[in-house]
Amino acid sequence: MITEQKVKDFLQTGGYIADDAIATAVFLALRMEKPILIEGPPGVGKTGLAKALSSALDFPMVRLQCYEGIDEGKALYDWEYGKQLLYTQLLRTQLDNYLSVSSDLREAVERLSAEESLFFSKNFLVQRPILRSFLSEKRSLLLIDEIDRSDDEFEALLLECLSDFQVSIPELGVIEAKRKPLTILTSNGTRMISDALRRRCLFLYIGYPELEREVAIVRVKFPDLCEVLARQMVEFLRKVRELNLRKPPSVSETLDWAQVLSILKTTELTPEVVANTVGVIAKHQTDLQKVTELAVKELG
């Protein structure tokens, strides 16, 4: 029996500090076998959650990175035309022998079409990420990353896969998932995801973490960074987020910064330290200035 607390604990073993909402969502996704749609600003650990889950649960991760123009040939399955062609070439003599028995053309065609399924069998099927995760012997984790980058046709294509965990291939029929994968979809909200897709998923919004959780995240990733500095750093970044920057620093920036500070063996945050390392947390010219000004005001 999995419980929410257990989910939280084993996520922590995977190096991921989850809050209640995340733990509940993962717990429900595991029990109800439903996909989770995660939305939130970039860098708050949407993909990180999937990675942590995959290592904590020991589910092999199958990752599908979406992009504009992705289609079923890239996401579900494809026929291996080259191989089909090669096989027909190589088997030409056998085919000749096989067909030479037939007396007339009609019979030859019938004999050949009886063997048609040979060429449209799983031998010639290239499994793309979604099908691969459906057919994996072990329960897998399917990560459909940045779904908002794909077109709406692709979204429609996903509907069947996500609600019934099956793939329809015209030549082969319906292929059902051996083990329903734990499915995670992430979106940065650059485009509205259709309601049809949302309805099939549990919806989880991950925002910027609370102070305590963010400190905990930094402490887990960089245990040698002293707690006082970690706290000071996170508190400063929370103020930076309120500055209305073009690209507010996210958790990933926090971690980058923590790494930089621990490499530099910093012990205390001062305006000079911020000024020297500001490129890690602010990514635009105008933002740089605002952050340094804030540092002078807050820490000076």
Add this chain to the structure above:
Amino acid sequence: MERIIVRFVAALRESGIRVSPSESLDAVQALALAGMEGRRLSRQLLRLTLVKNVNDIALFNEVFNRFFSRFQSVDPDLDIPDLMDAAIIGMEGEFNYLDQLPGDDHDENGPLLKLDSDINPEDLAELKSLHEIDPDDSDGNEIVVQMKGYRGKSKAPRPTRRYTQNPLTIELNKSNPVDRGITFSPEEQAEMQDVVSRMMLRLRKDMRRMKNNQNRGKLHVIKTIQKNYRHDMVPFQVALRRKRREKPRLVVLCDVSFSVSHASRFMLLLLHTLHNQMLDVRSFIFNREVAEITEMLANMPVNDLMETIDQGDIVDLDANSSFGQVFLSFKKRYLENLRGRPAFIILGDARNNYDEANDWVLDEIREKARYMLWLTPEERDTWSRGDCLMETYGSYCDKVEVVKTVEELSLVVEELLRDIYADQAHPLDKKRLREAKAAETYDSKDYYTRGASGGGQPSLDPGGRSHW
């Protein structure tokens, strides 16, 4: 438990969150799986299964608190089924409160409900002043009440046919009469984002249909070979080189004087949202002088920009607006270096403050432009009154539209973009687009006449818009 969930879902729907039956089933299943220990957990379970949109989360929390607050006092020793039953019984009588809560409360605090004793001298003074505005119009007060209910979505009834300078008519043009700042609230920005993304979606769908034909160019040998590999190199499917697709170019001239500020601020927001989406837009604002704000729109947060404009830092807002001056200086400074044949949108009320009209400049701009569209917030029957030169300027434009709301604005811009795209389309597509448009015309006409037809104004053309 199911009953509770169904009622809760009903409450959510009541407040505008869309929840499908399958989602409520999910919620029931989730609660059954995870149990109902604690309010926090239940809230999370319900939120995960029922709410599918970030913007709805706050609303959900509100409904959740309101809905479940009445259960807290129940004895905690009762086990869950009993608790549920008790709750249902307790709720049975009170459930109607939901019908009254959202949106209805603003009716209650109107003056209609006031007792006589509650009316204080200020109120009386206010009432008197209302009479003074229009002493011989006996139904003046009723109109005021109607104006208050007007939210800007549909066209409000017009009080009189004649044009008067009376404040009621001016009120009509403002979507939000109470204490309107120059900056945008997050809701307004979200709404605009929504309107624009829907518009883009519609456009993109139509444009994708045209793509195949638009690609027609020379044979792409490598792609053709790759594509027909599966057919043993027999070129069943031909890949053609894609032609370079031109981005539609727009030039927008936006009046920012006080008389049209309610319309221009939405225009600026629309431009800000459109920027870099798919368009090459150059934006200018003017009052008496003209200035380019393309860079600022792309790089500044929209509210900062609005404040900068409002302070008169870009163009002087205290001067009287003069369209003639503006056109002249626009021609001198910018017209020569406009690339391609852009479509022009001019937003303004064409009130020239009796200055030189300089309408010949529009003729020159017209030569440079693919299309010229004038948007005005004023109704047609005022176009030749006072200092308004709409009739004169309008004769140079392809089209003059009356826009008052965000939806109208986005519809007009969408149609314009569609026209530009259609202009570059393959002849085959052009024909199809024309047919599709002809089929649509009836509907869109209907959209525009919906509000205006009731007044029975013979001088107003049926669409509320006019073509030259």
